[in-house]
Amino acid sequence: MSVAGLKKQFHKATQKVSEKVGGAEGTKYDVDFTEMEKKMDTTSRAVMDIMTKTTEYLQPNPATRAKMSMMNSMSRMRGQEKGPGYTQTEAILGESMQRFGRELGEDSNFGIALIDAGEAMRELGEVKDALDMEVKQNFIDPLQNLYEKDLKEIQHHLKKMEGRRLDFDYKKKRQGKVTEDEIKQALEKFDDSKEIAEQSMFNLLESDIEQVSQLAALVHAQVEYHSRAAEILTQLSSKIDERIRDCSNKPKKEYMPKPRTSLDFSISENHNGGIHGARSPGARSPARSPARSPGELLYKLSSWIISIMSVI
Numbered sequence: 001m002s003v004a005g006l007k008k009q010f011h012k013a014t015q016k017v018s019e020k021v022g023g024a025e026g027t028k029y030d031v032d033f034t035e036m037e038k039k040m041d042t043t044s045r046a047v048m049d050i051m052t053k054t055t056e057y058l059q060p061n062p063a064t065r066a067k068m069s070m071m072n073s074m075s076r077m078r079g080q081e082k083g084p085g086y087t088q089t090e091a092i093l094g095e096s097m098q099r100f101g102r103e104l105g106e107d108s109n110f111g112i113a114l115i116d117a118g119e120a121m122r123e124l125g126e127v128k129d130a131l132d133m134e135v136k137q138n139f140i141d142p143l144q145n146l147y148e149k150d151l152k153e154i155q156h157h158l159k160k161m162e163g164r165r166l167d168f169d170y171k172k173k174r175q176g177k178v179t180e181d182e183i184k185q186a187l188e189k190f191d192d193s194k195e196i197a198e199q200s201m202f203n204l205l206e207s208d209i210e211q212v213s214q215l216a217a218l219v220h221a222q223v224e225y226h227s228r229a230a231e232i233l234t235q236l237s238s239k240i241d242e243r244i245r246d247c248s249n250k251p252k253k254e255y256m257p258k259p260r261t262s263l264d265f266s267i268s269e270n271h272n273g274g275i276h277g278a279r280s281p282g283a284r285s286p287a288r289s290p291a292r293s294p295g296e297l298l299y300k301l302s303s304w305i306i307s308i309m310s311v312i
Contacts, residue, residue: 012163015170026169033194036201037158043204044151047143054140054218058132059086088128094121109247113240120236124229131225138217146211154200161193 018024029037056062064086097118104111168186171178 012166012170015166015173024173027165027190029194033198036198036205039205040151040154040158040201043208044147044155047147047151051140051143051147054135058135061086061089085129086132088125090121090128091125094118094125097121109243113243116239116243117236120232123232127225127228127232131221134221134224135218138221139214142210142214150200150204154197154204157193157197157200161190161197164190164193 015024015026095118097114099118101111101114101118104114106112164186168183168190171183171186175183
């Protein structure tokens, strides 16, 4: 910056400090200009806040939004296409329903109902994706363009005008030390900047029907989304109600307990002198011939005792 430029910046800063601290009065703007300037400030803040809140409305998970933003930034740096889109919660729920529905199988009423509900949720996720794209294209992007282009341009004009106003007021209060030509030149520059800023604000405020059209696009997209969502859920509700009626009309199965396993702990002699456990149904006990003498009884008793002792 040249010496003259530095000097001018110093004069502006001096004038601003004298107004803020010393209470010096600068050139006043007319009421209409001041009113337009307030509306522009409100419009600028409204556009920025509404864009942010609309994105939060469409994509409520802040962690996922941050991840998407990072991935999209990395994709742009690499010259690649845009990264993956926002994962809709409806799609996540639908995937869970279908997975467990398949595990339960077609013989489960609950499993089949989960598969039907999961498919409906998947469709709702697709409809939500369509809403996101529609709102971004016809509402968020136009507002972003308005903010980045028109509103910033007006802010530039207002800032330039304010700088020239400070320069004019500084020179006007130093009449005698500053030539009249310098004061007139400063006034002309200030008036030119004020006229450009005023015209820019006027044009934007008078054409705000464009913002109304953009808001209408948001509402129409929501109407389409909710209509389609209601249609999908109505079909799902009818399908589930029909399944409930079918299940109610079917004869109920009765539980038939299976025979319990029985154990036979009776002791019998086997070839190895061991003990037999439970007998299989239908198995016949070996026929025992009656003892014919006390010696045979004693022999039988001793054999049983030996068998029992071997097991113990």
